[in-house]
Amino acid sequence: MSSFCVPPTQLWLEVSPEMQNQAWQQSQSYLSADGRWNAFLNQVCASSFLPWLQTEYAPEATIDNQVGNWEYVNGAAISLDTKRLILIPDKNLETSDFHVPQEWIDIPQWAGDYYLAVQVNPDGEWLRIWGYTTHEQLKTQGKYDAQTRSYYLDSQQMVEDLTVLWVVHQLNPQEQTQTAILPLPNLSATQTENLWQRLKSPTITQPRLELPFEIWGALLTSQKPAPLNLRHWLQNIVTESWQTIETILGTQPDFAFSFRQVSDTNEQLIQRIKVIELPDNNLPVFLMLSLAAETDGRVSIRIQLFPSDRNFYLPRNIKLALIAASGEVVQSVQAREADNSIQLKRFRCPENTRFTIQVSLDEFVFTEECVG
Secondary structure: OOHHHOOOOOEEEEOOHHHHHHHHHHHOOOOOHHHHHHHHHHHHHHHHHHHHHHHHOOOOOEEOOOHHHHHOOOOEEEEEOOEEEEEEEEOOOOOOEEEEEOHHHHOOOOOOOEEEEEEEOOOOOEEEEEEEEEHHHHHHOOEEEOOOOEEEEEHHHOEOOHHHHHHHHHHOOOOOOOOOOOOOOOOOHHHHHHHHHHHOOOOOOOHHHOOOHHHHHHHHHOOOOOOEEOHHHHOOOOOOOOEOHHHHHOOOHHHHHHHOOOOOOOOOOEEEEEEEOOOOOOOOEEEEEEEEEOOOOOEEEEEEEEEOOOOOOOOOOOEEEEEEOOOOEEEEEEOOOOOOOEEOOOEEEOOOOEEEEEEEEOOEEEEEEEEO
């Protein structure tokens, strides 16, 4: 398809090979296939449309930072003085109706004023905006699909000519574009962390459909737990969930002593423990990290897993894994019938390198995102 096949009322933009390659490279940091595809489509869409918008109509326009949510939800937001534009890209060549994820409609902090339907060539070589509508129209005239949690509007109900949007915006900046949105509940920090841990289970393929929408929407707008910065430990800054061996095992001095496995007596190790509660009446386990600063600026890291009671073994088949930011499993070890500990091979981590520690047992999955 080329620009001469597009109706003159629709906007058509070419995407350069450089922009395509950059968007594809940036998308590879997402863990799921859906996340990588969402990221690619939205990067191509936003990177092409924003410069055109700034040149033609709104130099002050900026893209909102929704990058982290592309793992779960398709769409990108652009701020335009007092209004918000929501771009919903799709590679589907069928444009009989316009689908918008519910998050962009019913989360107060996400909702926009105008919603633009963007068709992206499957190879990312071009895109066209084939229509737009408003939040109010989607809520009052659109149909809601509970199975996919999306609103959809027939293409015949949309405005095809994008210039109409700018004319209306200039002549009537107070135009009513939004309708009322119900508030979402507030989640505590503990609830937020527990819910994110639950949604990381490999058995959950669509996290956005796993929880009631009110809880899911509140979770997206809550502060997602920041990665554990291990270099803070070198400055004696430790989060409450990671404790010293003495704090966890103060009443069991012999057990605490057995944890101090130092390979080099001259090495200054920092050791911290996190208690992980397991399901199905299993005893908790202790995840232990040992750190040491290297002379070249890296940190040396050792990761171990222990039963919380020295008289018991680890659950058979419990796994400990190190996962790179790309999603690749770098190391993995699994407990056998009578293991009282398992550990990953010690590794050295350059500054600002991200990785994830994963503990799994059957369908239970615990993860800790870290930065070295």
